[in-house]
Amino acid sequence: MHPVIKLLAQRIALGLLLLFAASVLIFIGTQILPGDVAQSILGQGATPETLANLRAELGLNDPPLTRYLNWLFAAMQGDLGTALTNGQDIATSMGKRLGNTLFLAFWAAVVAVPTAIILGLIAVRYQGRWPDRVISSITLATVSVPEFLLGYIAIFFLSVQFRVLPSLATVYDGMPFWDKLYTIALPVIVLVLVVLGHMMRMTRAAILNVMQSPYVETAELKGLRKFTIIARHALPNAIAPVVNVVMLNLAYLVVGVVVVEVVFVYPGMGQYLVDHVAKRDVPVVQACGLVFAAVYIGLNLVADVVSILANPRLRHPK
């Protein structure tokens, strides 16, 4: 078997193993920690009888391993259980919200990734000169600012002061595509700002690293143009690190989306998760945690796979 295929198979298996382990961790986090689910649902005023009834209803009296396995097998068949607070099927209510979140994250990525790479290239091209410094200081500022501040600054200026964009990102079924895009413009801008700083800084570092390698000097001593050097010699070797950076930051986007959804009251996964944490609706929290972990692990897996595929040593073994 070609070593690359072997390596890829290993990585994918590792990703699945990690996801499985993450499910264990999430389960432990919600079920075995000293906090009592039944107690936290009913509050301090609950009588012992109602507590015992709820425990039985939730299956809390079964041994943890049995509970875990039941939960895992059900989840693998697409059954994420029912919400404690309103008795609705979690998979159904989550489906639509997951779609909304992915829609938001997708457009944020579409804007952020090319912008970050282009800004990173500009910063490298003019390293140490003013374009590099301007870009670097702005990104230093954006990475030091919490997501919700960016959100409210954007609301304050763009929708309160100048009234160009709506401050609430309410989307509904059957909304025309362009209306939907207009509605989510503000959260997309904020998400882009959130990841842009990190992504651009890391892209710059990754390309700079390649530009300092001896083979770039060789290319320079061949009398090639700066552009040719970057395009032909630096870029093929920078693909793997840059893709890694992008994936790492998309994973970061997954987290940023939680806060941004709350700020803009956007009906997505993040809002759903935060609401149900506050209501202590454990089955929903577990399900959301699992989905977020799966997306996060998946993105990291893609990064691994790309860097394996981009490595000439692995593609062309001795």
Add this chain to the structure above:
Amino acid sequence: MSDALLEVKGLKIEATAYPPGEPPRDITIVEGVSFAVEKGKVLGLIGESGAGKSTIGLSAMAYGRGGVRITGGEVFVNGRDILKAGPAGLRALRGREVTYVAQSAAAAFNPAKKLMEQVIETTLHHGLMTRAEAEERAVSLFTQLGLPNPETIGNRYPHQVSGGQLQRVMTAMALCPKPDLVIFDEPTTALDVTTQIEVLAAIKRAIVETGVAALYITHDLAVVAQIADHILVLRGGHMVEYGTTDHIINAPSEAYTQALVSVRSITHKEKTGGTPVLSVKGITARYRGTKFDVLKDVTVDLPEAQTLAIVGESGSGKSTLARVITGLLPPSKGEITFAGRSLPADFEQRSRDDLREVQMIYQMADVAMNPRQTVGTIIGRPLEFYFGLRGEAKRKRIQELLDEIEMGEGFIDRYPAELSGGQKQRVCIARALAAKPRMIICDEVTSALDPLVADGILKLLLNLQKIENVAYLFITHDLATVRAIADSIAVMYQGRVVRYGSKTDVLSPPFDDYTDLLLSSVPEMELGWLERTIANRKMEAAGN
């Protein structure tokens, strides 16, 4: 010199230094350097590291590496002052009139592109030939340089080709656009000595056959003597001596050049006999998790207060042997006897006296000392640890040791970063001596040092051996060092001892094949050595 291809006049080169905690400042790294290269001739630039030889070489392409700037003088190539050429003029010069061969071809090739693509890139970029013509020329250069499978080697990626071959491919890359001048920047330094001679011969043949002029940069005078018509000796960014190769090698006028020519002025009378302090018997060892024995049935003795040199190229297992003796790598078979007692295989099982009596000095003195400890702490710790010395008694003993390594007062409170390379290695020697060992393992202790400094260290070690009665296990790849200080020699090749005996016996014929190859590959400081050796090898090959 009207027909000079390259003419450098009054070159001055500066760089910016960033001392920690201080504002950056400009420092001059080359000053007042002038020389010329005529068509078809080879000029050797020689000097220690830091002499500015690579920087001067690159100035022939008007190129400064990382923050280095050419701030004065003129550089003429084919009559044009290239320091006044704009970016477009430089692009036309680089890769067309002047090309470059780097020290480490492995790093200088783009790992993501096939070799052929990179070899002919310049030729195509400057529009000198069609792709078919360029590829044809590349293949003929590969053949000329003695590369295996010249027709297909271009389809490989850099990591699929050995270091010695890559260096030749890089030479082909430099020659492909038919330049007027090639800069060779230490092209054989990273190679093993037996590989070096082949690459050297290939480069010389290519220079002669294509009639190209060259700047050949190296720290090894014996190497440059084989290839250059003229030699320029540099030190600290200044010219020391400039003349024909014959003049520099056979009648140097400057003291520094004379020292370079006669490096290893040490004469050491070989001792024989004596009772062994260390006996290594039938050692076989491999690294954890590997299936390959790096040492195979190694047996050697080291007599009391004598020096056993372990000689071999990289990968021969000589450093592994040191790890086995110190107990860092327990062997899978074999036994080590020290001072009549059997040593436990793992150093953690050894007694404090076992550990004390076997000391070690490392190749890189830089990383062998904790940068956060003063010289006093570094030398004082073994005194405290093994002999319980404290306070004034310890300080007095430290000063005695510093005197022994000829460093005198005022070093106790300094940090390693404040010492020169030679001083650092001396402190490491003092640390080893502090334990009053019966044996010191010296692992390539002089190979990171400049020749003259290394000479001083070797003299010191020989003196200390007389005073302290300590035995040395001296690991090295450098035969000149071995000749200078060994009493007995073990030659290692692929994990085995292929030749072992007293210095005179090992270095006198009849030789086994490997020792013969190794000994005959070490460049000697005389004109025509390369041709003679290659001719001898051809004759032997024909005779067989």
Add this chain to the structure above:
Amino acid sequence: MRIPFAALIGLFFTGLYFFMAIFADFIAPYGMAEVVGNSWEPASWAHWLGTDTIGRDLLSRMIYGGQTTIFIATAATLLSFSLGSVLGFFAAVKGGLVDQVLSRGVDLMMSIPSLISALVVLSVMPVTLPVLILVMGILDSTRVFRLSRAVAVDINVMDYVEAARLRGEKQMWIIFREILPNALSPLVAEMGLRFIFAVLFISTLSFLGLGVQPPMADWGGIVKENKDGIAYGVMAGLIPAFAIASLAISVNLVADWVLTRTTSLKGGRG
């Protein structure tokens, strides 16, 4: 020694924020939960930053809130540092199975974004200060673990550590005398970054309503309380966010300076 201008600014503001946090009781003009005026009064001589959503003095709440935020972030950083660096060094020096178990465990914890992990845990645990500090400290110790392990592994293979081992030195000497002095500076710089992360983290949790609980004030919580005003053009909700950002940037500037100073030390071999 010359301190660069940017680092001086960073040091000044970091110092100022910590000073206000420590002496909040003496500096704050009004009580933390004291209602002193109408809802969202504009800035005046009596109330420099105006009043908040239910008429409390915003400046006083900002000062007390800063105290809470900085206290939690400092405690969480100290926890994550002591936990992460001790385990990291231990894994590096011991190697083998201990290293494998610890490293894979950390990989696993890092396979879930820390905000998500925190939310999952906080859905069942009571939201109190000790719980918040524990959760944040443990989750963040994974990053400290990775860094200190990596630094220690690099140092552990140095010849001078090998020389100490061959001398017969004990494990304690090797960790505290040979490795620690050389690992300290990158770790100190990292500490600044972890502190910023902790400030952002606790503020985010409080903003989501899952961190510091009212009536106690902290910067994230103040944003949450006053966010509705933003739609009417009231700045109250933005002020704590600016405080968070300026603290984060100041600490960042100091950490950057520490880092470049230490790398230039490492680079200088002369």
